[in-house]
Amino acid sequence: MNPLTIFPLHGIPEVSAGDDLPSLLHTAIVDAGLALDDGDVLVVTHKVVSKAEGAVVTLVGEEERAYRDLVLRESVEVIRRRGDLVIARTKHGFICANAGVDRSNAAPGTAVLLPHDPDRSAHGIRMGLKALSGVDVAVIISDTFGRPWRRGLTDVAIGVSGRGAILDLRGTYDAAGRELHVTEVAVVDEIAAAADLVMGKASAVPAALVRGVILPPGDGRAADLVRPADEDLFR
Amino acid sequence: MNPLTIFPLHGIPEVSAGDDLPSLLHTAIVDAGLALDDGDVLVVTHKVVSKAEGAVVTLVGEEERAYRDLVLRESVEVIRRRGDLVIARTKHGFICANAGVDRSNAAPGTAVLLPHDPDRSAHGIRMGLKALSGVDVAVIISDTFGRPWRRGLTDVAIGVSGRGAILDLRGTYDAAGRELHVTEVAVVDEIAAAADLVMGKASAVPAALVRGVILPPGDGRAADLVRPADEDLFR
Numbered sequence: 001m002n003p004l005t006i007f008p009l010h011g012i013p014e015v016s017a018g019d020d021l022p023s024l025l026h027t028a029i030v031d032a033g034l035a036l037d038d039g040d041v042l043v044v045t046h047k048v049v050s051k052a053e054g055a056v057v058t059l060v061g062e063e064e065r066a067y068r069d070l071v072l073r074e075s076v077e078v079i080r081r082r083g084d085l086v087i088a089r090t091k092h093g094f095i096c097a098n099a100g101v102d103r104s105n106a107a108p109g110t111a112v113l114l115p116h117d118p119d120r121s122a123h124g125i126r127m128g129l130k131a132l133s134g135v136d137v138a139v140i141i142s143d144t145f146g147r148p149w150r151r152g153l154t155d156v157a158i159g160v161s162g163r164g165a166i167l168d169l170r171g172t173y174d175a176a177g178r179e180l181h182v183t184e185v186a187v188v189d190e191i192a193a194a195a196d197l198v199m200g201k202a203s204a205v206p207a208a209l210v211r212g213v214i215l216p217p218g219d220g221r222a223a224d225l226v227r228p229a230d231e232d233l234f235r
Numbered sequence: 236m237n238p239l240t241i242f243p244l245h246g247i248p249e250v251s252a253g254d255d256l257p258s259l260l261h262t263a264i265v266d267a268g269l270a271l272d273d274g275d276v277l278v279v280t281h282k283v284v285s286k287a288e289g290a291v292v293t294l295v296g297e298e299e300r301a302y303r304d305l306v307l308r309e310s311v312e313v314i315r316r317r318g319d320l321v322i323a324r325t326k327h328g329f330i331c332a333n334a335g336v337d338r339s340n341a342a343p344g345t346a347v348l349l350p351h352d353p354d355r356s357a358h359g360i361r362m363g364l365k366a367l368s369g370v371d372v373a374v375i376i377s378d379t380f381g382r383p384w385r386r387g388l389t390d391v392a393i394g395v396s397g398r399g400a401i402l403d404l405r406g407t408y409d410a411a412g413r414e415l416h417v418t419e420v421a422v423v424d425e426i427a428a429a430a431d432l433v434m435g436k437a438s439a440v441p442a443a444l445v446r447g448v449i450l451p452p453g454d455g456r457a458a459d460l461v462r463p464a465d466e467d468l469f470r
Contacts (some may be wrong), residue, residue, distance in 0.1 A: 003431070004240070004241040080468040144420075148469035181386060185388055187432065189389050198448075234383035
Protein backbone atom coordinates (compact mmCIF):
# COMPACT_ATOMS: atom_id res chain seq x y z
CA MET A 1 0.00 0.00 0.00
CA ASN A 2 1.38 3.39 -0.95
CA PRO A 3 1.63 6.25 1.51
CA LEU A 4 -1.35 8.49 2.05
CA THR A 5 -0.64 12.18 1.56
CA ILE A 6 -2.73 15.14 2.69
CA PHE A 7 -2.11 18.56 1.16
CA PRO A 8 -3.51 21.67 2.85
CA LEU A 9 -5.05 24.14 0.39
CA HIS A 10 -3.94 27.65 1.28
CA GLY A 11 -4.89 31.01 -0.16
CA ILE A 12 -8.65 30.55 -0.36
CA PRO A 13 -10.04 34.04 0.30
CA GLU A 14 -12.88 34.81 2.72
CA VAL A 15 -15.98 33.31 1.10
CA SER A 16 -19.28 35.17 0.69
CA ALA A 17 -22.75 34.22 -0.51
CA GLY A 18 -22.77 33.46 -4.21
CA ASP A 19 -19.03 32.87 -4.54
CA ASP A 20 -18.02 30.16 -6.98
CA LEU A 21 -16.50 27.71 -4.49
CA PRO A 22 -15.39 25.07 -7.04
CA SER A 23 -13.47 27.77 -8.88
CA LEU A 24 -11.82 29.04 -5.65
CA LEU A 25 -10.88 25.47 -4.72
CA HIS A 26 -9.54 24.72 -8.18
CA THR A 27 -7.37 27.85 -8.08
CA ALA A 28 -6.00 26.83 -4.67
CA ILE A 29 -5.21 23.36 -5.98
CA VAL A 30 -3.36 24.74 -9.00
CA ASP A 31 -1.57 27.35 -6.87
CA ALA A 32 -0.37 24.53 -4.59
CA GLY A 33 1.32 22.99 -7.62
CA LEU A 34 -1.11 20.07 -7.61
CA ALA A 35 -3.16 18.51 -10.37
CA LEU A 36 -6.26 16.54 -9.46
CA ASP A 37 -5.92 12.83 -9.97
CA ASP A 38 -8.38 9.94 -10.15
CA GLY A 39 -8.88 8.63 -6.65
CA ASP A 40 -8.19 11.96 -4.93
CA VAL A 41 -10.54 13.02 -2.18
CA LEU A 42 -11.19 16.70 -1.53
CA VAL A 43 -12.25 17.58 2.01
CA VAL A 44 -13.93 20.96 2.44
CA THR A 45 -14.95 22.36 5.83
CA HIS A 46 -18.64 23.11 5.87
CA LYS A 47 -18.10 26.70 6.91
CA VAL A 48 -16.98 27.91 3.49
CA VAL A 49 -19.73 25.82 1.88
CA SER A 50 -22.38 27.37 4.12
CA LYS A 51 -21.02 30.86 3.48
CA ALA A 52 -20.99 30.36 -0.29
CA GLU A 53 -24.57 29.09 -0.08
CA GLY A 54 -25.65 32.05 2.07
CA ALA A 55 -26.44 29.87 5.10
CA VAL A 56 -25.41 32.70 7.44
CA VAL A 57 -27.81 34.38 9.86
CA THR A 58 -27.48 37.87 11.37
CA LEU A 59 -28.14 37.76 15.11
CA VAL A 60 -30.67 40.55 15.66
CA GLY A 61 -31.08 42.12 19.09
CA GLU A 62 -29.30 40.74 22.15
CA GLU A 63 -26.73 38.46 20.54
CA GLU A 64 -26.58 35.58 23.04
CA ARG A 65 -30.33 35.31 23.12
CA ALA A 66 -30.65 35.51 19.35
CA TYR A 67 -28.04 32.76 19.07
CA ARG A 68 -29.87 30.51 21.54
CA ASP A 69 -33.13 31.02 19.65
CA LEU A 70 -31.44 30.17 16.38
CA VAL A 71 -29.97 26.96 17.82
CA LEU A 72 -33.43 25.84 18.91
CA ARG A 73 -34.88 26.74 15.51
CA GLU A 74 -32.27 24.50 13.84
CA SER A 75 -32.96 21.65 16.28
CA VAL A 76 -35.42 18.93 15.36
CA GLU A 77 -34.99 17.37 18.80
CA VAL A 78 -33.06 18.46 21.86
CA ILE A 79 -31.23 15.38 23.16
CA ARG A 80 -29.55 16.92 26.22
CA ARG A 81 -29.26 20.39 27.69
CA ARG A 82 -27.04 21.77 30.43
CA GLY A 83 -26.63 25.49 30.97
CA ASP A 84 -25.86 27.08 27.61
CA LEU A 85 -24.96 23.77 26.01
CA VAL A 86 -27.57 22.15 23.79
CA ILE A 87 -26.98 18.74 22.18
CA ALA A 88 -29.54 18.51 19.41
CA ARG A 89 -30.53 16.48 16.40
CA THR A 90 -30.56 18.46 13.17
CA LYS A 91 -32.87 18.00 10.19
CA HIS A 92 -30.03 15.99 8.61
CA GLY A 93 -30.12 13.51 11.52
CA PHE A 94 -26.78 14.61 13.00
CA ILE A 95 -26.58 14.85 16.76
CA CYS A 96 -24.17 17.60 17.76
CA ALA A 97 -23.66 20.64 19.97
CA ASN A 98 -25.83 23.66 19.20
CA ALA A 99 -27.39 21.93 16.18
CA GLY A 100 -24.25 22.80 14.23
CA VAL A 101 -24.86 26.57 14.48
CA ASP A 102 -21.47 28.17 14.93
CA ARG A 103 -20.10 31.63 15.56
CA SER A 104 -16.38 30.91 15.25
CA ASN A 105 -14.87 31.97 11.94
CA ALA A 106 -18.05 33.98 11.32
CA ALA A 107 -18.36 37.75 10.97
CA PRO A 108 -19.22 39.48 14.28
CA GLY A 109 -22.94 39.39 14.97
CA THR A 110 -23.55 36.45 12.64
CA ALA A 111 -23.76 32.67 12.93
CA VAL A 112 -23.14 30.04 10.28
CA LEU A 113 -25.65 27.21 9.81
CA LEU A 114 -24.97 23.76 8.41
CA PRO A 115 -25.51 23.54 4.65
CA HIS A 116 -29.13 22.78 3.82
CA ASP A 117 -28.20 19.53 2.01
CA PRO A 118 -24.48 18.78 2.47
CA ASP A 119 -24.55 15.79 0.08
CA ARG A 120 -25.90 18.07 -2.62
CA SER A 121 -23.23 20.65 -1.73
CA ALA A 122 -20.56 17.97 -2.10
CA HIS A 123 -22.05 16.90 -5.41
CA GLY A 124 -22.05 20.49 -6.66
CA ILE A 125 -18.38 20.97 -5.76
CA ARG A 126 -17.54 17.64 -7.37
CA MET A 127 -19.31 18.55 -10.62
CA GLY A 128 -17.76 22.03 -10.62
CA LEU A 129 -14.26 20.61 -10.20
CA LYS A 130 -14.94 18.03 -12.89
CA ALA A 131 -15.93 20.79 -15.31
CA LEU A 132 -12.77 22.76 -14.47
CA SER A 133 -10.26 19.91 -14.36
CA GLY A 134 -11.79 16.97 -16.19
CA VAL A 135 -11.18 14.79 -13.14
CA ASP A 136 -13.96 13.22 -11.05
CA VAL A 137 -12.73 13.32 -7.45
CA ALA A 138 -14.67 12.38 -4.34
CA VAL A 139 -15.76 15.28 -2.15
CA ILE A 140 -16.35 15.26 1.60
CA ILE A 141 -17.89 18.16 3.54
CA SER A 142 -16.59 18.18 7.13
CA ASP A 143 -17.59 19.67 10.45
CA THR A 144 -16.14 19.59 13.97
CA PHE A 145 -18.16 17.55 16.47
CA GLY A 146 -17.73 16.65 20.10
CA ARG A 147 -18.29 13.11 21.37
CA PRO A 148 -19.75 11.63 24.52
CA TRP A 149 -17.22 10.10 26.92
CA ARG A 150 -14.13 11.45 25.17
CA ARG A 151 -12.66 14.91 25.59
CA GLY A 152 -11.86 17.07 22.61
CA LEU A 153 -13.41 17.56 19.21
CA THR A 154 -12.70 15.71 15.99
CA ASP A 155 -13.76 16.42 12.44
CA VAL A 156 -16.38 14.18 10.85
CA ALA A 157 -18.03 13.99 7.44
CA ILE A 158 -21.44 15.63 7.05
CA GLY A 159 -21.69 15.36 3.27
CA VAL A 160 -20.28 12.95 0.69
CA SER A 161 -20.25 12.65 -3.07
CA GLY A 162 -18.54 10.30 -5.48
CA ARG A 163 -17.65 7.40 -3.16
CA GLY A 164 -19.20 5.31 -0.43
CA ALA A 165 -19.23 6.57 3.15
CA ILE A 166 -18.90 3.31 5.05
CA LEU A 167 -16.48 0.49 4.35
CA ASP A 168 -18.40 -2.70 5.01
CA LEU A 169 -16.06 -5.51 6.03
CA ARG A 170 -18.77 -7.91 7.17
CA GLY A 171 -18.27 -11.26 5.53
CA THR A 172 -14.54 -10.72 5.10
CA TYR A 173 -11.85 -12.42 7.14
CA ASP A 174 -9.12 -11.20 9.46
CA ALA A 175 -5.45 -12.14 9.18
CA ALA A 176 -6.13 -15.13 11.46
CA GLY A 177 -8.93 -16.42 9.22
CA ARG A 178 -11.76 -15.35 11.54
CA GLU A 179 -14.77 -13.76 9.90
CA LEU A 180 -15.21 -10.09 10.71
CA HIS A 181 -18.85 -10.01 11.71
CA VAL A 182 -19.78 -6.47 12.46
CA THR A 183 -17.01 -4.29 11.20
CA GLU A 184 -18.24 -1.28 9.36
CA VAL A 185 -15.59 1.42 9.18
CA ALA A 186 -16.64 5.07 8.90
CA VAL A 187 -13.86 5.82 6.43
CA VAL A 188 -15.18 9.25 5.43
CA ASP A 189 -15.13 10.29 9.10
CA GLU A 190 -11.55 9.07 9.35
CA ILE A 191 -10.66 11.08 6.25
CA ALA A 192 -12.34 14.20 7.64
CA ALA A 193 -10.36 13.77 10.88
CA ALA A 194 -7.13 13.26 8.93
CA ALA A 195 -7.73 16.37 6.84
CA ASP A 196 -8.30 18.46 9.97
CA LEU A 197 -4.71 17.74 10.99
CA VAL A 198 -3.45 20.04 8.22
CA MET A 199 -6.15 22.67 8.61
CA GLY A 200 -6.15 23.93 12.17
CA LYS A 201 -9.15 25.62 13.69
CA ALA A 202 -7.89 29.20 13.70
CA SER A 203 -6.03 29.29 10.40
CA ALA A 204 -7.57 30.01 7.04
CA VAL A 205 -7.13 26.54 5.55
CA PRO A 206 -10.67 25.41 4.74
CA ALA A 207 -9.83 22.51 2.44
CA ALA A 208 -7.36 19.69 1.97
CA LEU A 209 -6.59 17.22 -0.79
CA VAL A 210 -6.20 13.60 0.29
CA ARG A 211 -4.27 11.32 -2.04
CA GLY A 212 -3.70 7.59 -1.76
CA VAL A 213 -6.75 6.50 0.20
CA ILE A 214 -9.09 3.81 -1.07
CA LEU A 215 -12.77 4.56 -0.55
CA PRO A 216 -15.68 2.19 -1.14
CA PRO A 217 -17.30 2.45 -4.56
CA GLY A 218 -20.74 3.92 -4.96
CA ASP A 219 -22.20 7.29 -4.08
CA GLY A 220 -22.40 7.72 -0.31
CA ARG A 221 -24.75 9.94 1.59
CA ALA A 222 -24.42 11.62 4.95
CA ALA A 223 -27.48 9.63 6.00
CA ASP A 224 -25.33 6.48 5.75
CA LEU A 225 -23.43 7.84 8.77
CA VAL A 226 -26.51 8.37 10.91
CA ARG A 227 -27.20 5.47 13.24
CA PRO A 228 -30.89 4.56 13.09
CA ALA A 229 -32.68 5.50 16.31
CA ASP A 230 -33.72 1.90 16.99
CA GLU A 231 -30.06 0.78 16.93
CA ASP A 232 -28.92 3.67 19.11
CA LEU A 233 -28.58 3.09 22.84
CA PHE A 234 -27.79 6.73 23.62
CA ARG A 235 -30.72 8.87 22.54
CA MET B 236 2.13 24.01 6.01
CA ASN B 237 3.77 20.97 4.44
CA PRO B 238 1.80 17.91 3.43
CA LEU B 239 1.15 15.22 5.96
CA THR B 240 2.25 11.73 4.92
CA ILE B 241 1.25 8.39 6.40
CA PHE B 242 3.33 5.31 5.65
CA PRO B 243 1.91 1.84 6.34
CA LEU B 244 4.42 -0.49 7.97
CA HIS B 245 4.23 -3.89 6.33
CA GLY B 246 5.99 -7.13 7.09
CA ILE B 247 5.53 -7.22 10.85
CA PRO B 248 5.16 -10.92 11.68
CA GLU B 249 2.47 -12.37 13.95
CA VAL B 250 3.35 -11.15 17.43
CA SER B 251 3.51 -13.41 20.50
CA ALA B 252 4.02 -12.83 24.22
CA GLY B 253 7.51 -11.62 24.97
CA ASP B 254 8.33 -10.47 21.45
CA ASP B 255 10.47 -7.36 21.22
CA LEU B 256 7.93 -5.04 19.59
CA PRO B 257 10.22 -1.98 19.27
CA SER B 258 12.69 -4.13 17.38
CA LEU B 259 9.98 -5.53 15.07
CA LEU B 260 8.71 -2.01 14.41
CA HIS B 261 12.19 -0.68 13.79
CA THR B 262 12.87 -3.44 11.27
CA ALA B 263 9.61 -2.67 9.46
CA ILE B 264 10.51 1.03 9.33
CA VAL B 265 13.95 0.31 7.89
CA ASP B 266 12.53 -2.26 5.46
CA ALA B 267 10.09 0.39 4.23
CA GLY B 268 13.09 2.51 3.30
CA LEU B 269 12.26 5.04 6.01
CA ALA B 270 14.43 6.61 8.68
CA LEU B 271 12.77 7.99 11.79
CA ASP B 272 12.79 11.75 12.00
CA ASP B 273 12.17 14.26 14.79
CA GLY B 274 8.47 15.04 14.82
CA ASP B 275 7.40 11.68 13.44
CA VAL B 276 4.49 9.95 15.13
CA LEU B 277 4.29 6.17 15.20
CA VAL B 278 0.79 4.72 15.52
CA VAL B 279 0.59 1.10 16.69
CA THR B 280 -2.69 -0.81 16.92
CA HIS B 281 -3.18 -2.08 20.43
CA LYS B 282 -3.61 -5.66 19.29
CA VAL B 283 0.09 -6.28 18.64
CA VAL B 284 0.93 -4.44 21.87
CA SER B 285 -1.45 -6.61 23.88
CA LYS B 286 -0.12 -9.76 22.23
CA ALA B 287 3.51 -8.80 22.93
CA GLU B 288 2.55 -8.10 26.54
CA GLY B 289 0.72 -11.40 26.85
CA ALA B 290 -2.68 -9.76 27.38
CA VAL B 291 -4.40 -12.67 25.62
CA VAL B 292 -6.88 -14.95 27.34
CA THR B 293 -7.82 -18.50 26.34
CA LEU B 294 -11.58 -18.96 26.33
CA VAL B 295 -12.11 -22.12 28.36
CA GLY B 296 -15.33 -24.11 27.98
CA GLU B 297 -18.23 -22.89 25.87
CA GLU B 298 -16.59 -20.10 23.92
CA GLU B 299 -19.42 -17.54 23.69
CA ARG B 300 -20.11 -17.83 27.39
CA ALA B 301 -16.44 -17.61 28.34
CA TYR B 302 -16.15 -14.51 26.16
CA ARG B 303 -19.18 -12.85 27.79
CA ASP B 304 -17.76 -13.60 31.25
CA LEU B 305 -14.42 -12.13 30.26
CA VAL B 306 -16.08 -8.95 28.98
CA LEU B 307 -17.84 -8.49 32.29
CA ARG B 308 -14.62 -9.15 34.19
CA GLU B 309 -12.89 -6.39 32.21
CA SER B 310 -15.80 -3.98 32.81
CA VAL B 311 -15.66 -1.55 35.71
CA GLU B 312 -19.19 -0.37 34.88
CA VAL B 313 -21.71 -1.55 32.32
CA ILE B 314 -23.13 1.58 30.68
CA ARG B 315 -25.65 -0.06 28.33
CA ARG B 316 -26.56 -3.59 27.37
CA ARG B 317 -28.68 -4.96 24.55
CA GLY B 318 -28.62 -8.61 23.61
CA ASP B 319 -24.99 -9.65 23.23
CA LEU B 320 -23.75 -6.07 23.04
CA VAL B 321 -22.23 -4.60 26.19
CA ILE B 322 -21.05 -0.98 26.31
CA ALA B 323 -18.76 -0.78 29.31
CA ARG B 324 -16.28 1.43 31.04
CA THR B 325 -12.83 -0.12 31.40
CA LYS B 326 -10.35 0.37 34.22
CA HIS B 327 -8.65 2.94 31.97
CA GLY B 328 -11.84 5.01 31.84
CA PHE B 329 -12.63 4.21 28.20
CA ILE B 330 -16.24 3.54 27.33
CA CYS B 331 -16.46 1.09 24.46
CA ALA B 332 -18.10 -2.10 23.20
CA ASN B 333 -17.24 -5.29 25.09
CA ALA B 334 -14.79 -3.44 27.36
CA GLY B 335 -12.27 -3.59 24.52
CA VAL B 336 -12.06 -7.41 24.61
CA ASP B 337 -11.75 -8.54 21.02
CA ARG B 338 -11.66 -11.83 19.16
CA SER B 339 -10.89 -10.53 15.67
CA ASN B 340 -7.26 -10.96 14.63
CA ALA B 341 -6.86 -13.30 17.59
CA ALA B 342 -6.04 -17.00 17.50
CA PRO B 343 -9.15 -19.25 17.56
CA GLY B 344 -10.41 -19.79 21.10
CA THR B 345 -8.65 -16.71 22.45
CA ALA B 346 -9.50 -13.07 23.07
CA VAL B 347 -7.20 -10.07 23.23
CA LEU B 348 -7.54 -7.60 26.11
CA LEU B 349 -6.56 -3.95 26.12
CA PRO B 350 -3.00 -3.36 27.32
CA HIS B 351 -2.86 -3.01 31.11
CA ASP B 352 -1.42 0.52 30.90
CA PRO B 353 -1.39 1.74 27.26
CA ASP B 354 0.51 4.96 28.10
CA ARG B 355 3.25 2.86 29.62
CA SER B 356 3.18 0.60 26.55
CA ALA B 357 3.56 3.65 24.32
CA HIS B 358 6.41 4.90 26.48
CA GLY B 359 8.16 1.53 26.26
CA ILE B 360 7.91 1.47 22.46
CA ARG B 361 9.15 5.04 22.32
CA MET B 362 12.17 4.29 24.50
CA GLY B 363 12.90 1.11 22.57
CA LEU B 364 12.84 2.95 19.25
CA LYS B 365 14.99 5.71 20.68
CA ALA B 366 17.60 3.16 21.74
CA LEU B 367 17.55 1.57 18.27
CA SER B 368 17.43 4.72 16.13
CA GLY B 369 18.56 7.60 18.32
CA VAL B 370 15.36 9.46 17.45
CA ASP B 371 12.66 10.35 19.99
CA VAL B 372 9.35 9.99 18.15
CA ALA B 373 5.88 10.27 19.63
CA VAL B 374 3.99 6.98 19.96
CA ILE B 375 0.22 6.45 19.90
CA ILE B 376 -1.51 3.15 20.70
CA SER B 377 -4.81 2.89 18.82
CA ASP B 378 -8.00 0.89 19.03
CA THR B 379 -11.21 0.75 17.02
CA PHE B 380 -14.26 2.15 18.81
CA GLY B 381 -17.88 2.69 17.86
CA ARG B 382 -19.70 5.91 18.63
CA PRO B 383 -23.23 6.76 19.68
CA TRP B 384 -25.39 8.34 16.98
CA ARG B 385 -23.02 7.66 14.11
CA ARG B 386 -22.71 4.42 12.18
CA GLY B 387 -19.37 2.79 11.66
CA LEU B 388 -16.21 2.49 13.68
CA THR B 389 -13.22 4.80 13.78
CA ASP B 390 -9.81 4.38 15.34
CA VAL B 391 -8.98 6.40 18.45
CA ALA B 392 -5.93 6.76 20.69
CA ILE B 393 -5.86 4.72 23.88
CA GLY B 394 -2.23 5.40 24.81
CA VAL B 395 0.16 8.27 24.17
CA SER B 396 3.80 9.03 24.82
CA GLY B 397 6.07 11.89 23.86
CA ARG B 398 3.55 14.58 22.92
CA GLY B 399 0.33 16.08 24.23
CA ALA B 400 -2.98 14.39 23.49
CA ILE B 401 -5.26 17.41 23.24
CA LEU B 402 -4.59 20.61 21.32
CA ASP B 403 -6.00 23.40 23.46
CA LEU B 404 -7.01 26.39 21.34
CA ARG B 405 -8.87 28.21 24.09
CA GLY B 406 -7.67 31.79 24.29
CA THR B 407 -6.61 31.84 20.64
CA TYR B 408 -8.43 33.67 17.87
CA ASP B 409 -10.12 32.57 14.67
CA ALA B 410 -9.42 34.06 11.24
CA ALA B 411 -12.17 36.64 11.87
CA GLY B 412 -10.58 37.76 15.15
CA ARG B 413 -13.14 36.02 17.38
CA GLU B 414 -11.77 34.24 20.40
CA LEU B 415 -12.13 30.45 20.26
CA HIS B 416 -13.65 29.74 23.64
CA VAL B 417 -14.05 26.03 23.96
CA THR B 418 -12.07 24.45 21.22
CA GLU B 419 -10.03 21.51 22.37
CA VAL B 420 -9.06 19.24 19.50
CA ALA B 421 -8.42 15.55 20.14
CA VAL B 422 -5.46 15.50 17.76
CA VAL B 423 -4.21 12.07 18.81
CA ASP B 424 -7.63 10.60 18.01
CA GLU B 425 -7.50 12.29 14.61
CA ILE B 426 -4.03 10.81 14.03
CA ALA B 427 -5.21 7.34 15.06
CA ALA B 428 -8.13 7.65 12.61
CA ALA B 429 -5.81 8.87 9.85
CA ALA B 430 -3.40 5.96 10.42
CA ASP B 431 -6.24 3.46 10.19
CA LEU B 432 -6.79 4.56 6.60
CA VAL B 433 -3.57 2.81 5.57
CA MET B 434 -4.01 -0.20 7.83
CA GLY B 435 -7.29 -1.86 7.04
CA LYS B 436 -9.02 -4.12 9.51
CA ALA B 437 -8.32 -7.46 7.87
CA SER B 438 -4.78 -6.90 6.61
CA ALA B 439 -1.64 -7.43 8.59
CA VAL B 440 -0.59 -3.77 8.84
CA PRO B 441 -0.51 -3.08 12.59
CA ALA B 442 1.44 0.19 12.51
CA ALA B 443 1.89 3.37 10.50
CA LEU B 444 4.35 6.23 10.53
CA VAL B 445 2.82 9.72 10.39
CA ARG B 446 5.08 12.50 9.19
CA GLY B 447 4.38 16.22 9.05
CA VAL B 448 1.81 16.61 11.81
CA ILE B 449 2.32 19.05 14.64
CA LEU B 450 1.34 17.74 18.06
CA PRO B 451 1.12 19.73 21.29
CA PRO B 452 4.28 19.65 23.44
CA GLY B 453 4.34 17.75 26.71
CA ASP B 454 3.70 14.15 27.56
CA GLY B 455 0.05 13.24 27.06
CA ARG B 456 -1.85 10.49 28.75
CA ALA B 457 -4.83 8.48 27.65
CA ALA B 458 -6.62 9.86 30.70
CA ASP B 459 -6.50 13.29 29.03
CA LEU B 460 -8.95 11.86 26.50
CA VAL B 461 -11.45 10.64 29.05
CA ARG B 462 -14.24 13.13 29.68
CA PRO B 463 -14.78 13.50 33.42
CA ALA B 464 -18.09 11.93 34.51
CA ASP B 465 -19.43 15.25 35.83
CA GLU B 466 -18.95 16.88 32.41
CA ASP B 467 -20.51 13.95 30.57
CA LEU B 468 -24.18 14.09 29.64
CA PHE B 469 -24.29 10.54 28.28
CA ARG B 470 -23.41 8.16 31.08
